[in-house]
Amino acid sequence: MTITKEAAGTALTLSLQGRLDTNTAPQLEAALKDALSGVTALTLDFEGLEYISSAGLRVLLSAQKVMKKQGTMVIRHVNPTIMEVFEVTGFSDFLTIE
């Protein structure tokens, strides 16, 4: 999985490409840990993301908790497979998906 960062002031956009699975989730977790301080608007672009497993969900959940305190978190370009995962797991209830 590759992560592309685009920072504009307190806005941060991370574009993910590949799979967010057990092996790659720690990669995203590390990227977020370094970049989230001071960010008020986090955008995760899933356009290039093939699928997401529960390990990825865990990272999203902790990011959501952080961003709820300091701003907003938006997920974009979610493909149907990933959308299904969000819906099945109830994540769609609290994630902002555009």
Place this chain on the structure above:
Amino acid sequence: MKFSLRTKVVLAVLVMALVVAGVTGLVSYNVYSRSMEEHYATLTTNTARSAASMVDADAVANLAERTLEIYRSFCPDETTPPDFAAFTQADWTAYYAAFDEIAQDPAFQETFDTLSALKEDNGVLWMYVAFMDTQTGQGIYIIDADATEDACPPGTCGDIEPENLALMEQGVYDFPPYITNYEEFGWLSSSAAAITDGDGHVVAHAFVDFSMNEVMADREAFLLRLGAVLAAVTVVLILLLTFLFSRAVVRPINLLAAATGSFVSDKQKNGGDSAISLLQIKTGDEIENLSASIRQMEQEINTYIADLTQVTAERERIGAELDVARNIQASMLPCIFPPFPQREEFSIFAAMEPAKEVGGDFYDFFLVDDDHLALVMADVSGKGVPAAMFMVIAKTLLKNSAQTGLSPKAVLEKVNNQLCENNDAEMFVTVWLGILEISTGRMLCANAGHEYPAIRRSGGQFELFRDKHGFVLAGMENAKYREYELNLAPGDALFVYTDGVAEATDAQNQLYGTDRMLSALNRSPEADCEGLLRTLRSDIDAFVGDAPQFDDITMLALEMGRLEDRMHKIRVKPEAESLEAATAFFREALQDQNAPERVVSQVCVAVDEIFSNIVRYSGATAVTLGREAGEGFLRLRFSDNGRPYDPTQAPDPDVTLPPEEREIGGMGIFMVKKMMDQISYLYADGFNVLTLEKRW
């Protein structure tokens, strides 16, 4: 018939006494009789001679001549005596009257007196003078020195004894004494002496008869007395001998018999002194020796019994321990059939029959992982307990090594070195080891000096597979082993065995041999593994007959499933790095089936969840992945040898909670359940087997 010793002794003494008495009686009677007879003979002869010499021969000659003359006058002719038998009373009176003149002669009276005096003096019964008329065979009385009325008057005749007649014909005129027993006269000792005149002519005979009645009565009395004395002596002897014998022999023997007879009951009763040890037999002879010997024998028997009891107890203990050992050994070999009821890809059956209580043969089979089955057939040198102990070591080491996933060659090399380390007993073991990849039928094998395996291709016949042998295990350190590959197709069968099969011998010492083994195996091509082994076993039994079984007989048969249940399987290490390979393994099948992209993603998520769970939580050392794809479906199988865990039973997480209260655990399995069409779990043969199915 049984007689007591006492009876026998009495009988023997009785018989002996009778014999001795008989002989003694006979001898003494004879001696007594003879001396008596001799005495009378001498007495009779002497008295007759005295009488003959004392009478006046001339006077007697005259009387004799006249008497003869009168006698002759009655004779019909010169050689025939008067017919006395026809005489009437008158005839007799006339006859004796004719001789009256003789009795009236003074010479008659003179001679009569002489003879009477002699008769009285010598106690003679009868004494008379007679003329022996040899011509008529009659003795004619001249003078009978008897004053009683019974006296025979002159002329009285009597037949001359034939012996005396014969003597006179020979010119002997003194008649030797002879003994007669006429009813009329009783026992008589008689003798006669010739009376001769001056010219030496025999003029008459002087006869003397001594009565022997008294003597003879004496002789009978003597016999009776002798008999009585002997009988008394016999009775006394019998009593004495019986008493002595009873004391010296019968009583001690009866004591001995009673004591030895109660030997066992004495021993059972208590530990005290036995009757034998209390025996007091002091006869000073062989019986005392016998008693001493029996006493010594009792002591030795007691010692022997004690030893024997100890040895028997020891043997029983060893027997019981051997029994336990046998149970342990038997329980070490997999003996529940079918061993893997869930596996339809293959069937297996094995049997071991030790020749002694514990044997050195063993077989083994176990799943290395879900897709690998290890088969072991081995034979330890020697028999009994040492072989069994070595077998336990070898079996354990082989299984441990094989379960780490080593190839057969590597297993044998490793185990060989381990066995060599402390092999003071210099034992060794031959091993055939095969590790089957169940999904492909590919089997890697190595042979350490063991018998050739037999293989039957589907529909064909069992044939020996002449593989390349390596050296036996524990024989030489750092020995190298070769590995070869067998490909078993569905329906193929493999048979491995120990030398107890091929080297079973019948009563004529013929070997059973592999040819008989193969033909027995080929006899029932439709039989399952168990049937194959049973057929072979009964064929061996029929061949061997009553001959004893010398070696363990151990066999194992494997048959590849005829059913087409062939998942494609790969083996991966249970670590995070293998996730990529696992995902690729399933993605490949999906692409072959042109599955939609969405399905691919869903399957990838499921693989991620399941595999990462195994890696993280199960503790497994081996994971096998299986896949089976078809039109619109993919079946996935994950099997691992980790802790039993059934994910289908995991509780579903609450997906309605806000993010602050969310726990992420359990989410993965929940997702799998939602995205897959079917999920099933099975724990079998030490493996967690999880099967998923996705349809589209």
